[in-house]
Amino acid sequence: MTTATQVARSIDARGMPCPGPLMSLIGAIRQGVVGDVIEVLSSDEGSKTDIPAWLKKSGHELVEVTEEDGFARFVVRKVR
């Protein structure tokens, strides 16, 4: 768990094929407000490169990535 940040929304995208988890994250970012912290759980290998690439392009912050058992957990902050 992140201690410094409160997760506003958690998306369990495990089992979703590429680009599902990224699309779910984009949807949540669009619906959220600036400062929101969003967590995405993804078992899709593509997410490991796609989510950081999209965040870099779109200017949102990747707070943390952790490898769990069979999936990755991305913590993201909506910046703008």
Add this chain to the structure above:
Amino acid sequence: MEPDNTVSLVLFSGTDDKLQAAAVLTVGAAVMGRKVNVFLQYWALDALRADRVMKDHGVSPEAGEDGFRAMHDQGKTHWSELFRQSKDLGEVRLFACADSMEMFHITKDDLDPLVDGVWGVASFFAEADGPVTFI
């Protein structure tokens, strides 16, 4: 995000696997800020008729039985929905090839609303400022 260089896709094949792959490329390009123009010819255009979009369009011959099953078992988002999402998220336009329209004797009204209009091939190239991908 300002769109940078345009992605130009020509879709010819109308099987679900190729349309799926094309829709994934489109959505990826759109979310990364690329403008996408999709030109629909022959069987891809046929698959985008309003009354046919959700039908089973089969898969490419190389898929075989196992490939067909693998594709359907994964619970993929339908390619038409991916195109819809890509239009919502970025600057994506789909155009019907005027020649293919004539071949099928159809008009814009026969097509799914995903299709923005009808283009001659020169119009497509007028907007294609980089490589063209043919699927």
